[in-house]
Amino acid sequence: MSCCRRAARTPLARHAAILAAEDDGRDGAAPMHFPMYTIPADVLLEMTEIKPHEELMAMSLLTAFDGTQGKAGLVSHQWAAMHHPDPEMKQMRVFQDALRHLLKDKGMVPLDCITETFLTSAKAIALTAFQSEPLFLWYDYFSVPQDRDSHDQAKAIQSIPAYVAACSFFFALVPYIEDQPLSPLSWSHRGWCRLERVVREISADHTWILIKSSTSLEVVGTAASFPIGQVGEGDFTVPADAERLGPVIRGVVFHKLRSCLKARDFPGYRRHLNLQSVYFKNLPVEPLQDFVPGFDDLELGSSAASPRELAVARFMHQNGFRSVREVDGAGWTPIHYAALSGNAELVVGLLQQRAALDRRTSKGEPKLGVPPLVSALELALAYRQHDSTRALIEARAQLRGALYPAMQIAALADNPEGIRMLCAAGADPVGRNLFGFTALDSAFILAGVAAREELLRQMDFEASLLSCVLLTAMLYRGGTAEAVQRLVGLRADIDFQFSAPAVSPFGAVLAIMSLQHRLGRVTAQTEQFYHYRGMTPLMAAVFSSQYEGAAALIAAGAKLELRNCRGFSAADFAKRRSLPDFLEQGLLGDRLACQRVTTLALATGTGGIVQCTV
Template sequence: MATSLERYGRSLRDDVEDTAMLFPMYTVAAGTLLRMTQVDAHEDMKARGELVVFSEDLGRATFISHQWLSKTHPDPDFRQMPILQKALKRLLSGAGSVPLDPVTESFVRTAKPLPMQDLQKQALFFWYDYISCPQLQRDTRANDSTDCGQSRAISSIHAYIAKCYFFFALCPVLDCPLQGKVLTPATWSSRGWCRLERAARELSSKSTWILIQSETSIEIAGTALSFLSGSVGEGDFGKAGDRQKLAPVMRNILMQKLKLCLRVGDLPGFRRHLNLQAVHLRGLETEPVTGLLPCEADGGDDAVARFLHQNGLTGLNEADKSGWWPLHYAALGGDRGVLRGLLEKRVDVNRRTSKDEPMLGFPLWTSSLDVAVFYKHPEATQLLLAARAHVVGGVTPALQVASVANNSEGIRLLCAAGARPRGRDVFGTNGLEVAAAYGAMNALEELVMQARPSSLELSRMLWASCIFRAGSAELVQRLIDLRADVNFQLNVPRDCRPLGRLFFAGKSLQHRFGWRTVLTAYAYHLHGSTPLMQALRSAQFEAAAALIAAGARLDLRNARNWTAADFLKGQAMPCFLQLGLGGDAAECRRVASLARADGYVEIRF
């Protein structure tokens, strides 16, 4: 028998998705963008006839998410746009595919690299905020305060993104000494406006996006773990009022996601995002989306009955087709009343999922405790621990999940319940290394206090901080100050468990026989690699600058006889690294110092 949720979803099948644009979608054609020598405002480009109101019969649209290099202009010295231009030329003229980032390749079994041919099939048109949205706050010609369309354009961001076939996150490492900052992928991820754009993409029907770190470092991100961010309301804003501007936009994005899930019959997806509203809307003054289902017998004052009804769940002890149980969905939202009610009805607190959830980054055998600590629900975590939730089990211990999420309070609760700070997962990685790999500074400091790691453990943490996206100058310097060896070389037999050694051996073998991906290249060059080698391999140029400034040796070789410089052969790199790898560390010291003292202020639109 169909649930109320399924019946309601069928009633939406013929509805048109509400992604109406309140302001036209002005774009710039690829040819025009490639010829640009400066970034001009919307009004100037429109006056020259260089903007095109996009429609799908023209080709495919691409949304460009990026950071502003100054308070009043996104790229005043034309430093960021040339990187996009060079990357675009490579994509439009090259063969092969855009590779998956290593986490997507590891976790999302259905993910595929993007053939460059897909970018070349149809004409491309680009949406870029400064070009596509009005920049004047007043209509000066009329000498009044008539809205020139900026606020309407802001309210249409989710509609623009829904219309875009591709989404580019332009995140090069750029030092901006006059503004006292260094831009990196991590700073992009922390900005409130960028978080909104990413959320709109990941909650749309096309969830994957393309990360551009340099003209040669281009990857597909396909899971939340590829690049941890945070809620829009907890992001950084140059103007405090901008946070509330985005509250109705974010709520509308969620509403459209929930309706989309129902329209296509994705009931597990609906349940995930219905319960994740507490996370998505953190820091925003707006009401959650409620009342999507008819109020037939919703349980009155019974929190559990209402929860089951609104989620279209028919029983307490039944998993849905995604392998998730009611307690897992309740843990997503962290509602203490619902969780207590479920536990009072004797649901199994230690029941684990029977399938993975790759888009959110949860592996097979995830527990409700794992979910609660990942989404930073301290009261829910306390309740589950009081109900004797296991702190270990599954693929990774709960403490490592808390480390990924930078949940220092969760780590304290877990350690008090018996979790071991040095506990390792099936691959041999511990929470200290996970926190370092994800740049989770709060979690790292808590774990350092709890575990008091040795110099070898700190060195492994420094190496881990450079393998992925966490390599900030601040993190590198902190670990060196704690006694990490800047020239540490990974020893796979010593530092990995048998399953980890087997996994990396298999990936290395694939690389040797011609299956070249980001992950197989990582595995192939793993043994004997240094933090500097890993930072250069993964285009973490801020970390590389900090390591060179701290005296990292340039002559060390890994098991493949590669030096650090070999990882950048044929690759684009900033001038400060060219000098640093040539033996002149002065510019690397300047950039590392600037990054540690980052006083970034962002104003969008």
């Protein structure tokens, strides 16, 4: 017998081959139970009033999109009132102006800075992509019957995954509306918006376009770019709506698993299979079990095996592994996927069978915001899987990260319980990485209020560090009035100007990216680094179109005349951007409107006032 005989295929590989050979008309796409009614872009641009689906149908203004008419885009947005999404057309006017730009101008929609860092394969979108074919828009109030008791509305909700899949573009319409207030952060909290975003991020084309103003558009291609949160943890005005969405999410995961297997994308299948407890959190649905048939026939499935051994055997069967130390095509081992699942018994069982506790992945998963060289512990922290985190810490997993300290990963995930466990195990709450940024920076970057408060409880941070955190928050996604108030109250310098030693890791990055910018590689990221030295929190908030944070800084007395290393003031950064009136007035020295906006934002918080169904 040859010693080179190829090993038999795993049950997972055999099942994938069977699925791939099937010609059942189900290519992994979600079914469409209700027609995809859309409105032509030229009709939307002429609208002066937002009318419901029923009225637009009666006026024959809707098109049942089937892919032959052109391209489609789905518009995800927040409702501004209980029974109407946008009574005063405030959000819609921003979208109309942005749409005119997309359809008539030349240029690109740039990548956001975090996507550019994490997902090197991501590309900016040329405006010609929106202009090459007629464009049709799916907007819930236009496209879905508005009678909550209608069977057609239920069928349309079930069809949201199919609508997303049929769309070439996904727009998150998140302008700052000061009298609500509505903002990118409040959009990220809404349950219905989370559903649409999760469906898009799980789909084959996972990128989406963030519209913060008519001139501030950016392509988002990684989950690391935006505050995370699962559908069942979102804000719902009608709590029962979460129950309606559970089966929708379960169906999305089912079709994704099937699609991955048909394409023989085993790492993708394993990630989504083991993230079910994350996707379904607080939703009344059960995880998909025994996706790969045949486990009951295995000898280890007999009653002679202990419950823990049985759990490991089932896991290895469903995930297609032969050994607990096997490394798959994505550079991950069984312990990494088990950490995602949150099953502590499974983690302990794998460790008892000599799984490598501190083995790091050789590759990242940038779409999920997971860098390379992460451990099972860091994955458990990233997905707030407290049981598996506790099991790994009790097994004495290393607390120091590779590219990022474990503390920083917990902070990015807004994971206060993970932070507490790390601190109890002796980890440093500062959590400084190679480039000098801390866990507190990470918490404020994505507006992780719970994580930041836990870090602040764990130790007292120096005023100089807090000042740098204020700048970082304004430069990314943490630009809220509440963040400004919190940090200034802790002695952060509102007029802090950034500097870094030339001979330092971050100084080297600044030099390289600035040079690229000067040589013509102009992206959001290179422009940011080109202007970084001497930048103030106010400049950062204007640069990143975080208007609430900018208003709060002006209201608190931020100096308007300061300039960065390139001679730019905050007003100079505003010249190429469409600003709300209150900010224009503030940058001219009239702070009253910014004070009013800040007072309102602090009174109502970032979550807005209502969350409505389609």
